[in-house]
Amino acid sequence: NKDNVLNSPTILHHSFIGERDIPVTTYTVIVTGSSEVGKSFLTQQFTTSEYMCTYDNMTEEGDNTAVTVVLNEEESTLVFTEQTLVDDEPPCTSYNANCHVVVYSTADRSSFQSAKCFLDKLSDSEGVTQPIVLVGNKTDLVRLRSVTTNEGRKLAREYGCKFIETSACINYHLDELLVGVVTQIRLKIQREQQ
Ligand code: GDP
Numbered sequence: 001n002k003d004n005v006l007n008s009p010t011i012l013h014h015s016f017i018g019e020r021d022i023p024v025t026t027y028t029v030i031v032t033g034s035s036e037v038g039k040s041f042l043t044q045q046f047t048t049s050e051y052m053c054t055y056d057n058m059t060e061e062g063d064n065t066a067v068t069v070v071l072n073e074e075e076s077t078l079v080f081t082e083q084t085l086v087d088d089e090p091p092c093t094s095y096n097a098n099c100h101v102v103v104y105s106t107a108d109r110s111s112f113q114s115a116k117c118f119l120d121k122l123s124d125s126e127g128v129t130q131p132i133v134l135v136g137n138k139t140d141l142v143r144l145r146s147v148t149t150n151e152g153r154k155l156a157r158e159y160g161c162k163f164i165e166t167s168a169c170i171n172y173h174l175d176e177l178l179v180g181v182v183t184q185i186r187l188k189i190q191r192e193q194q
Contacts, residue, residue, distance in 0.1 A: 049175050
């Protein structure tokens with residue numbers, strides 16, 4: 001049943017690393033946006049984060065990138081899957097994830113429109129209650145900026161998302177994004193357990 005699938009984001013597994021007996025929870029994150037907004041670059045750049053787990057390097061399995069982070073003495077592995085939005089074509093992957101990261105480029109107005117359309121689709125899909133983080137990337141391209149911070153913030157507020165502006169190029173707000181994703185996921189799980 002479609003609704004059931006949408007209602008039950010996957011926690012892939014709990015595993016234990018080495019002799020330290022620290023439970024690691026794995027979460028799935030779908031990164032969606034138009035082509036060339038920086039989805040791959042953002043994910044790759046997470047390896048430079050100070051929150052990266054030092055003994056567990058980023059791994060790539062097929063199209064997925066996994067990153068283990070340590071936040072508040074708790075480890076979480078995030079498995080990122082990318083989804084490229086193509087005009088007039090419905091997004092193809094399932095909505096089943098622990099978090100959605102929706103990316104546009106602050107230097108590309110049409111990518112902002114595509115992000116808005118995708119948020120619309122997500123909010124129309126009954127049962128999708130996962131946290132969403134809206135990301136305006138490429139803020140280093142100051143002169144080419146065509147989407148203001150306020151527009152991004154307003155869109156995020158409309159759809160109840162967390163909002164972050166980043167630059168994968170100059171490593172701006174990448175830690176905030178990584179921490180934001182983990183925090184949103186943990187808050188959601190805490191709320192469900194109450
Ligand atoms: P994707 O198609 O969304 O996965 O985009 P990519 O990650 O392949 O990036 C597309 C292009 O944009 C590449 O040439 C990147 O180097 C560039 N890019 C990605 N992020 C940034 C950024 O924050 N600033 C700038 N100036 N370029 C970026």
